[in-house]
Amino acid sequence: MKTLGYAAHSADTPLVPFHFDRREPRPKDVVIEILYSGVCHSDLHTVRNDWGGTIYPAVVGHEIVGRVIGLGSEAKQYKLGDHVAVGCLVDSCQECDQCHKHQEQFCRNGRTDTFNSPDRVDGSNNYGGYSRHIVVREEFVLRVPEALDLARAAPILCAGITTYSPLKRWKVGPGSRVGVIGIGGLGHMAVKLALAMGATVTAISRDTAKGADGTALGAQKVLVSADAEAMAAAAMSFDLIIDTVPVRHDLNPYIPLLDVDGMLVIVGQLGLVDEPNTAPMVLYRTGVVGSLIGGIAETQEVLDFCAQHNVLPECEMIRMDQINEAYERLEKGDVRYRFVIDMASLDA
Numbered sequence: 175m176k177t178l179g180y181a182a183h184s185a186d187t188p189l190v191p192f193h194f195d196r197r198e199p200r201p202k203d204v205v206i207e208i209l210y211s212g213v214c215h216s217d218l219h220t221v222r223n224d225w226g227g228t229i230y231p232a233v234v235g236h237e238i239v240g241r242v243i244g245l246g247s248e249a250k251q252y253k254l255g256d257h258v259a260v261g262c263l264v265d266s267c268q269e270c271d272q273c274h275k276h277q278e279q280f281c282r283n284g285r286t287d288t289f290n291s292p293d294r295v296d297g298s299n300n301y302g303g304y305s306r307h308i309v310v311r312e313e314f315v316l317r318v319p320e321a322l323d324l325a326r327a328a329p330i331l332c333a334g335i336t337t338y339s340p341l342k343r344w345k346v347g348p349g350s351r352v353g354v355i356g357i358g359g360l361g362h363m364a365v366k367l368a369l370a371m372g373a374t375v376t377a378i379s380r381d382t383a384k385g386a387d388g389t390a391l392g393a394q395k396v397l398v399s400a401d402a403e404a405m406a407a408a409a410m411s412f413d414l415i416i417d418t419v420p421v422r423h424d425l426n427p428y429i430p431l432l433d434v435d436g437m438l439v440i441v442g443q444l445g446l447v448d449e450p451n452t453a454p455m456v457l458y459r460t461g462v463v464g465s466l467i468g469g470i471a472e473t474q475e476v477l478d479f480c481a482q483h484n485v486l487p488e489c490e491m492i493r494m495d496q497i498n499e500a501y502e503r504l505e506k507g508d509v510r511y512r513f514v515i516d517m518a519s520l521d522a
């Protein structure tokens with residue numbers, strides 16, 4: 175099946191239109207016409223080969239919302255015209271203990287990512303959501319609830335699940351005291367989701383302006399990390415802190431903010447952080463842990479949760495041909511809070 179997308183051909187050239195073929199549907203496949211595609215920081219990291227291992231041409235994008243336009247002979251879960259979504263995963267072994275626990279992201283035999291990952295059947299490099307079509311096995315296709323605004327749903331597929339999963343795992347609910355460090359693509363979803371779960375939410379930010387953004391999103395409090403007095407006053411006042419900062423940083427100002435048994439969850443930075451002082455962890459049984467997206471069932475759960483609680487990402491809609499400019503702005507943190515590509519713009 176012929177299709178059109180936008181691809182990077184090297185780490186230092188802009189994305190350009192790219193004609194390629196999607197596979198013919200296998201028996202359990204769903205053929206999707208993509209309507210919207212969110213722009214995640216991982217897209218940019220992959221395009222620039224920041225993590226190594228990028229295979230070019232690279233078609234990225236793993237916040238995909240679309241419509242079913244074709245089905246394999248044995249695909250039963252969806253019908254033509256259904257509104258569906260695809261997130262960060264498109265396959266896994268389906269047989270290991272982690273897959274059986276609906277944690278396909280931790281598949282023992284290696285999860286299959288939506289882009290820059292080999293197809294489990296033919297070994298070809300996967301192309302993601304910056305394209306007109308995608309073909310995905312039905313077990314990895316999500317249903318978009320009717321109540322959800324299609325144009326704003328895409329960021330739930332990565333930014334949403336990445337923050338929802340730790341909020342659920344650490345049982346956030348009414349009365350929970352949640353801090354969110356960094357109010358960007360992930361952080362703004364963490365604020366909205368924690369509020370919808372009934373938590374008291376504090377936006378933690380280096381500067382007052384970004385903190386005020388947190389308040390605009392509904393956070394009850396703002397904590398400016400540069401304000402030493404305010405940080406001292408906030409000691410031991412959080413049950414859970416979601417740290418969305420995507421670069422190397424110092425955790426030591428934040429760990430003392432945790433109350434007994436509190437946890438700081440890293441969802442942004444993949445790699446080194448500055449050397450943490452274990453004293454507050456040992457003295458109050460607090461911890462630092464990481465978290466990676468979520469499984470397929472939990473991704474469906476967050477879509478349903480957002481529909482039920484009217485949680486919608488803040489999106490800036492762009493045309494496909496604005497992607498390179500969007501990346502430049504993303505690097506400067508100049509987006510409130512997620513770019514979403516209107517894929518209809520590919521036809522223009």
Ligand SMILES: [Zn+2]
Nearest residue numbers: 214215216332
């Ligand atoms: Zn992502």
Ligand SMILES: [Zn+2]
Nearest residue numbers: 267270273281
């Ligand atoms: Zn598995």
